[in-house]
Amino acid sequence: MGSRTPLFSEHERLGARIVPFGGWDMPLHYGSQLDEHHAVRQQAGVFDVSHMRPVDIQGADARAYLQRLLANDVAKLQQPGKALYSCMLNAEGGVIDDLICYDLGSNRYRAVVNAATADKDLAWMRARAEDFRASETEHASPNPSAPALEIHARDDLAMLAVQGPEARAKVAPLLPEALREPALALKPFFAVEHGDWLVGRTGYTGEDGFEIMLPATQVVDLWQALLAAGVAPCGLGARDTLRLEAGMNLYGQDMTEEVGPLESGLEWTVAFEPRERDFIGRSALEAQRASGDLRDFIGLLLTGRGVLRSHQPVLVNGQPVGEVTSGGFSPTLQRSIALARVQAGIGEQCAVEIRGKAVPAQVVKPPFVRHGKARITME
Structure with a gap:
């Protein structure tokens, strides 16, 4: 207890x-x-x-x-x-x-x-x-x-x-x-x-x-x-x-x-x-x-199917460049989102390894939501 x-x-x-x-x-x-x-x-x-x-x-x-x-x-x-x-x-x-x-x-x-x-x-x-x-x-x-x-x-x-x-x-x-x-x-x-x-x-x-x-x-x-x-x-x-x-x-x-x-x-x-x-x-x-050589701290918006969770590898061209630190489903956006630490300058697109599959994701700048409204542009 x-x-x-x-x-x-x-x-x-x-x-x-x-x-x-x-x-x-x-x-x-x-x-x-x-x-x-x-x-x-x-x-x-x-x-x-x-x-x-x-x-x-x-x-x-x-x-x-x-x-x-x-x-x-x-x-x-x-x-x-x-x-x-x-x-x-x-x-x-x-x-x-x-x-x-x-x-x-x-x-x-x-x-x-x-x-x-x-x-x-x-x-x-x-x-x-x-x-x-x-x-x-x-x-x-x-x-x-x-x-x-x-x-x-x-x-x-x-x-x-x-x-x-x-x-x-x-x-x-x-x-x-x-x-x-x-x-x-x-x-x-x-x-x-x-x-x-x-x-x-x-x-x-x-x-x-x-x-x-x-x-x-x-x-x-x-x-x-x-x-x-x-x-x-x-x-x-x-x-x-x-x-x-x-x-x-x-x-x-x-x-x-x-x-x-x-x-x-x-x-x-x-x-x-x-x-x-x-x-x-x-x-x-x-x-x-x-x-x-500091790593970047970024936001991720999953564009494929799945749920982002901590410690999932972030991939660019199939190669690991970092990992998710916090992730989950966003009730407001109805999408999976995450924070991640990655190599600097990975660009605007990446993938996240979820259950052995590379699922596409969009790199965004947090916050995702403030005062009840979306703060990011979803593709």
């Missing part, structure tokens, strides 16, 4: 199919993965993402520490509430995890890390904090009584993602009164905080909506209120097809500890400026860029 979120009894009550995921027992779907996918694209759906781990980083040295820890630069966060997507790299430039980091103001930040890597991430973050304290003594706190750097896993919080074109309108009336108007006023990739509640206009589906962190003791009430308001409960299956259509990476498939952001379509998340910022993995990424 895996770990269970505070909503596990709700999932059972709704008849969810429960599967193991990253050490947790989580709902795959509540009867129809397809219906849940379309609910998010067309109305609103809610996902229990309480298996993810919020981690608070605070103190006078918090910003300098995060500038060392993350490939993206938290100095871009110029006002409280702004969010930043980043990879956390090892010394070889591989991805330990990808995460969102929120600036909460007053030298406070919150990182939200993935469920399957949470324990590993937290151990890495704490070890790097000790390294930082040893090597960055010039950042000592001006207040001797205040710790210069603290890292706290917020195991007291639960997390819901409410996504879809109707999500914000359905959520706002159910929030604490002090959050309702500020939440509706949020720009994308901003958040607002009130007490132990944090509402961010972020998500993993390619649709508008909120990700809500709140006390675990209050999440059942919010979940039930959302369902009563007509928001569909959605499981891991729909979350995966939605994020694939949106061209969003999945850790452990599209990037790993062995494969870094420059070969995973995430070069936009690496801040090489200012040059003096020596983030972990920087020298390895610079060597990769200088080598000139």
Whole structure:
């Protein structure tokens, strides 16, 4: 038996199919993965993402520490509430995890890390904090009584993602009164905080909506209120097809500890400026860029019959040039789609080996779908 979120009894009550995921027992779907996918694209759906781990980083040295820890630069966060997507790299430039980091103001930040890597991430973050304290003594706190750097896993919080074109309108009336108007006023990739509640206009589906962190003791009430308001409960299956259509990476498939952001379509998340910022993995990424033989990260649209799956070989003229990293059937496009890592410059047409047969595919640039609409031209 895996770990269970505070909503596990709700999932059972709704008849969810429960599967193991990253050490947790989580709902795959509540009867129809397809219906849940379309609910998010067309109305609103809610996902229990309480298996993810919020981690608070605070103190006078918090910003300098995060500038060392993350490939993206938290100095871009110029006002409280702004969010930043980043990879956390090892010394070889591989991805330990990808995460969102929120600036909460007053030298406070919150990182939200993935469920399957949470324990590993937290151990890495704490070890790097000790390294930082040893090597960055010039950042000592001006207040001797205040710790210069603290890292706290917020195991007291639960997390819901409410996504879809109707999500914000359905959520706002159910929030604490002090959050309702500020939440509706949020720009994308901003958040607002009130007490132990944090509402961010972020998500993993390619649709508008909120990700809500709140006390675990209050999440059942919010979940039930959302369902009563007509928001569909959605499981891991729909979350995966939605994020694939949106061209969003999945850790452990599209990037790993062995494969870094420059070969995973995430070069936009690496801040090489200012040059003096020596983030972990920087020298390895610079060597990769200088080598000139980086692989491309592409989208694929299957034009023949079949379903794309991870690890299937990508072929050009019958020869392997890479492999699918994430693949599946797109309910919105009614076609099979994939993300793949391949040799640079393979052109606009290729094939994918499916059950021993070379099936033709079209090379496209993700995302495939955003805000309910196709973003690619299908031949």
